[in-house]
Amino acid sequence: MEISQLEIFLAVAETGSITKAANKLLRAPSNVSTRIQQLERELGVKLLVRDKRQSSLSADGEIFREHAQKIIDMCNDAKAFTAKGEPRGKFRLGALESTAAVRIPPILASFHLRYPAVDVELEAGSSGVLFDHLLNGQLTAAFSDGKPAVPSLTGIRAFAEDLVILTPQTVTEINDDFKASHPTAFMFGTICSYRQRFEDWLESQGMVPGRIVEISSYYSMLACVAAGGGICMIPKSLLETLPGASRVQVHEIEGSLGTAETWLMWRRDCRSANLKAFITELKEHLNTAEQTVSAAA
Numbered sequence: 001m002e003i004s005q006l007e008i009f010l011a012v013a014e015t016g017s018i019t020k021a022a023n024k025l026l027r028a029p030s031n032v033s034t035r036i037q038q039l040e041r042e043l044g045v046k047l048l049v050r051d052k053r054q055s056s057l058s059a060d061g062e063i064f065r066e067h068a069q070k071i072i073d074m075c076n077d078a079k080a081f082t083a084k085g086e087p088r089g090k091f092r093l094g095a096l097e098s099t100a101a102v103r104i105p106p107i108l109a110s111f112h113l114r115y116p117a118v119d120v121e122l123e124a125g126s127s128g129v130l131f132d133h134l135l136n137g138q139l140t141a142a143f144s145d146g147k148p149a150v151p152s153l154t155g156i157r158a159f160a161e162d163l164v165i166l167t168p169q170t171v172t173e174i175n176d177d178f179k180a181s182h183p184t185a186f187m188f189g190t191i192c193s194y195r196q197r198f199e200d201w202l203e204s205q206g207m208v209p210g211r212i213v214e215i216s217s218y219y220s221m222l223a224c225v226a227a228g229g230g231i232c233m234i235p236k237s238l239l240e241t242l243p244g245a246s247r248v249q250v251h252e253i254e255g256s257l258g259t260a261e262t263w264l265m266w267r268r269d270c271r272s273a274n275l276k277a278f279i280t281e282l283k284e285h286l287n288t289a290e291q292t293v294s295a296a297a
Helices: 003-015 018-025 029-043 059-079 097-103 105-114 127-135 176-180 193-204 218-226 273-296
Strands: 048-050 055-057 089-096 118-125 141-145 153-168 184-187 212-214 230-235 248-252 259-267
Touching (some): 003 018, 003 029, 003 059, 055 059, 089 273, 097 141, 097 153, 097 218, 097 230, 105 118, 105 273, 127 141, 127 193, 127 259, 153 218, 184 193, 193 259, 218 230, 218 248
Parallel strands (some): 089 118, 089 141, 184 230
Antiparallel strands (some): 048 055, 153 230, 153 248, 153 259
16 A cells, blocks of 8 residues: 555545546546555455546445545654654644634734645643643644743743733722632633632732632633622733623732743654744744834834
């Protein structure tokens, strides 16, 4: 079995015609037909149901199509493994929920236009989950809070996030009376650096929540606070994009707990062309943003 046979088979499966597949692959129809027949003899099954006008997949062909596509995807990943190769195949990227929603969409759009052969798979999650998936190879790179925490990872600083506290609209000041009311605290339930920052802030304020409610959505947190249900911490850049932001009171956080740095990090032993291209794309985006800010100042 050869890779070229699988590519020919997938082309026929996609176009539904040996002639159309031949035109797409710049091959003679007889060559396409012969290669498919060789593949069928090797597998011992009929992959196509042929008639005069089209070639449709048999039941076995439908099953084999999934296997063939997986093999081709793995080959593309292998070709993109070294920095010398052209960016192509899958690029598995992770990001914090807020980063995925606000910061990286324009970067991903530009990256896709420049490298259409790269298939970006984006995983949004908490910093703890992203960290684990990065170390075990499930992700090639990830945007997370803070510098890489272990020697096996490296990275570059990408964004600065201002974190704010949200309270019901009637709470104009986080004073002793509000603290004594022991408000409900809404926060993520998984291992998350932003949750740790929120817990540290609560401790610094001497505030003991009446209870902690774990929620996996910033939008749901905002809705609960707006309804008078409690208090939460959220990145300011994300808050500005959420509907209902005007229905809560926003409180700035003084000191280091109010500012977080988002880094793009990856394994030091990773040398893929996709990663190299994405780092370049990110740096260009950051440089353009910096120049825009400087020009406006």
